[in-house]
Amino acid sequence: MQQTYLQSLTGGALIGLSAAVLLIFNGRIAGVSGIVAGAIEHASPERLSRVLFLAGLICGPLIYRLCFDAWPQINVTTTTGLMLFGGLLVGFGTRLGSGCTSGHGVCGLARLSPRSLTAVVVFLCTGILTVFVMRRFGFT
């Protein structure tokens, strides 16, 4: 249990380090939903750097595999149909709300942005409510 907390804290610190490095060197916010949108939609000189960030993001867990000789655990608890529905909501919602857990959570909270603080409170509340309702009605 103790090790779980330590791993979460260390993993979180590395995510923060990634955001700090991207800001200090490239002057950019490490927000994944915006980077995804920028990588697939807008032809800009910075497009390649967004694609490379995403390539790194995909390969990061492979380094974990090399270091620990095991894959990180992934247990999907929802049906594929609900995963598709959830994906649509996440894609649409993060764009409408200008950010996700990384852009608003990791970067926005660090800048004490009132918009990000609002977004984090709202998405945590609806996330908690959704899990509660799904469990209550036997969807999990």
Add this chain to the structure above:
Amino acid sequence: MRHLARNLLSLTAGLIFGFGLALSGMLNPARVRGFLDIFGTWDPSLAFVLGGAVVISAIGYIISRRMESPVLDVAFHLPAKTSVDSHLVIGAATFGIGWGISGLCPGPAVASLSFGIPSTIAFTIAMVVGTFAHDRLFATGQPRQVLQ
């Protein structure tokens, strides 16, 4: 030259981010949903992920405030908007519902592509479709100022 350095730095930042996600437990939808299940069997461990990330990210932000420009670019690209509007609230609420249903947010969705699990790949494809749908519906002729 600066361009190449920026690209290499993006790749490195992505690798650190992906490794951090794998180490933290955020890649596991069951644990994320356990973290959100505060009225059930709450697993608080993932609060440490956000806590650790925000502290280090804040140190980075404080350092950046003392710099005139980033090391590899002429200016910082930060969101200018400060007012809370209905788009922000409705968007965040919608995202939270999708996050609660699936246990995945955009970072872990992309990072978990390397595992080749059909349902998380399906989620990520749907997420991209949702992104397109939004940007088509709300196309303003110029890219929106975004945070993420």
